[in-house]
Amino acid sequence: MGRFILRRLLVIVPMLLVVVSLTWGLIRLAPGNFYSGEKKLPAAIERNIREKYGLDKPWYVQYGRMLSNTVRGDFGESLKYPGTTVNAILAATLPVSATLGVLAYLLALVVGVTAGTVAALRQNSRVDYASMAAAMLGISMPNFVLGPTLVFIFALSWYWLPPARWEGFGMHMVLPVLTLSAVYMAYIARLTRSGMLEVLRSNYIRTARAKGLSERDVIIRHAVRGGLLPVVSFSGPALAFLISGTVVVERIFALPGLGNYFINANLNRDEPLIIGIVAFMSIAVLVFNLLVDVAYAFFDPRIRY
Amino acid sequence: MAPLLSVRDLRTWFDEEHLTAKAVDGVSFDLGRGETLGIVGESGSGKSVTNLSIMRLVPSPPGRVVSGEIVFDGRDLLTLPAEEMRHIRGRRIAMIFQDPMTSLNPFMRVSQQLMEVTRLHLGHSRSEAHEHAVHMLETVGIPDARRRVDGYPHEFSGGMRQRVMIAMALSCKPELLIADEPTTALDVTIQAQILELIKTLKQDTGTSVIMITHDLGVVAGMTDRILVMYAGRIVESAPTSELFERPSNPYTAGLLRSVPDPTDDSHAPLYQIPGLPPDVARLPPGCPFAPRCARAETICREQFPPFVQLAPQHHSLCHFAVELYESGTIAAAPAGRTPSDDDAENQ
């Protein structure tokens, strides 16, 4: 297991460079650049800027510098916000996005697993149908529809919650977290239900009952571990979706998070910021996938790396 | 001495979409203390469902016990409150199942699964239960038990896992062990070992055993009495040696004939009972075996046969039971009809 973890950690750096290269390539290959839309700058200033950002060097030199900067974790200054380093922006926006994402996923896990388990235990009852119908809705409702609807109901009509903006970690989190969480709640509930149903049909559950265990013990001590495996493996790809979901939710609620800044960076063609965010997210994805695989091995003793 | 287990007129039915499958339809038998009873039949004969009914483990939709009594040590199990039934399961009546590969929880250590039973029923502490688990593994012949007990099921082979199942079942020294096709999924050599193991343990502890199987070879060496089941009913019951020497039911005789004789080099085709087992949701009137029976006559197709007592311990469900008993062979039906005549006619 240790060697497995080490191997995966070592892969991070090459992977990072691949992703960053891909992104950089796309940016450079595209027509236009950061300054295309702005009004023409005086020649002298333009020369200074080009020198400062190294834009006057040949492309392979720039590429090499970008790679080495990435490895050192220094992405330079943002083009749009000169004077502010990319790292500073990352440091400021990350807590917002991370809180949003983590809270949303935790909420999804708690609600989803509970709902799915109850549905499985009371299969074909009204509770089962109701919760699976709700889950279907959750999967089918785009978050940019759900979000505003929630805002409309809870903020604009009933004045319970603030509609948007960010003023620290408080009530402002409620609607965004709910909006983001809904689709994952739905997926997790469905996965839990089908996972539990499959486990409850299996022979070793029959053995557990034949041993005289109470139904409660059968479920908690025997069924849960196997039944939740699909949820654990779902968590890996879920992260990829979580990224796109967070971006949309941050836009809707005007939250100062990584996603929002990323979109703006793209619209502004702010290359250092784009590279910085992509690099950071790559590492995050790889580390997270590693954690998920380790968790899976923890749940299923048959897996040995 | 009163029998340990007395099943009377048990009926367990399964509700499918538009039909009711009568998996067990009127089964009665007794089991004495220390006795080994074999239940033999094809798939779908109701042998497993009978025993699941005894344990009250029949999946409850769609199955239900419609009527009957299951008296264990003086109390009717079917009327017990669920809580008390749980005290009996695993402690006084234990069951081992057919497929050892999937019958153990792959996510739990073997030691935990063994300890669970004794901690629950015997009130063992952790260390007591652990010691007992090691002891049970040694008893069933697992080498290096102390080291292996904390392993996971996938670290054991199929035969070993079945031994673990047996260890688990016998942990609380139950009075009755139900073995549902314990060797069907195993290699022949392992089969013999497992059966020997069960025999030895039975002799040491005096446990009564119900051995369910479709394989006559398995019951021949192990059982005191045999019940033959077909279409949810007992068609013949007799002490083991008597069943093999004087089968008094066409189905039993058919089963016996189906066992290939290694000494026969006549190159005759292997015998098989013609046709397929019936669909217990759509049984014909009359004797359920009639469509496949060489001996069948009109009365068989119209009237359900009586359960005829041929000797104190020997019964057969057949209109011609007495005739078969006396003649000692599967008699040809009148006018010389044989099974091959039937086949020719049905082509």
Added chain:
Amino acid sequence: MEKVTIVPEVAGTEPVVGTSLWRDAYKRLKKNRLAVLGFMVVCIIVLASAVGPWIIQQTTGYTYDYIPTDPALVTSQPPFTAPDGSFAWTHPMGTDDAGRDILARVLLGGRISLMVGVISTLVSLIIGIAVGATAGYLGGRVDEAIMRFVDVLYSIPYMMVVIVLLAFFGGRSPISQLFLLFIALGAVSWLTMARIVRGQVMSLKSQEFILAARATGVPAARIILRHLVPNTLGPVIVYATLTIPSVMLLESFLSFLGLGVQAPLASWGSLSADGIQNIAVFPWQLICPGLTMAVTLFSLNFLGDGLRDALDPQMRKG
């Protein structure tokens, strides 16, 4: 289908009749009312998107981008309401700020969104099946290499790269943007398809009927085409039916962010982005496209679920 008798008939018993996997699945699917309902709704929406705009143009004269010349009509009206407040059939979904008919726009959005969903899924299907079948069938080094490659691709934060791609290469013309979307979204989903196909092929490969085909000298390509592919179709169909809604969702996110479908074309995502500006005063501008999309996804998901239940022989109810 004629009855194939497997066992000679014995009096009093029914003959055993064989059915194919597909007939069995079809029967089970028919019984699943939700799936059938989902299928019908999807058909209705597809039909509406296909001929709806033409019908609307014939009856009310509005197309998706027609802005009325009469300034009095250039206002946002709720559904079924004329500017003077009276009931009118003209705009079942109301109008937007420029007076354009929302229903016509929603139907056009439907065309685009569905098209993107289906074509991207097709793209991912083709790539996924090709890669997966090859890796699964050839096995060994080739398989390892391909799967390593797939694993590498799996680790890329896809959405980010797609966003960069669309932001930097898009905006040239609506058509080219669409093509870009087809490729980008197809490239996102083929990975899982390849994995599924590979898994199926590998488990089929070792089954006896393949061995029999090889033993009788059937060439590899023929084996792949005539034996392996039909047998992997089941999971592939299920996954494809479930990929369409998820791709549509991705496209809607991108369009919502302004990176997907460009004006004057519209998709449900871009319509929602437009509508969200006025959620407080003209909620129908968001709700109409949003709800239409939700209903479509809902139905597609039900259909996909039903297909999966029908094709999986192990499923049993209760």
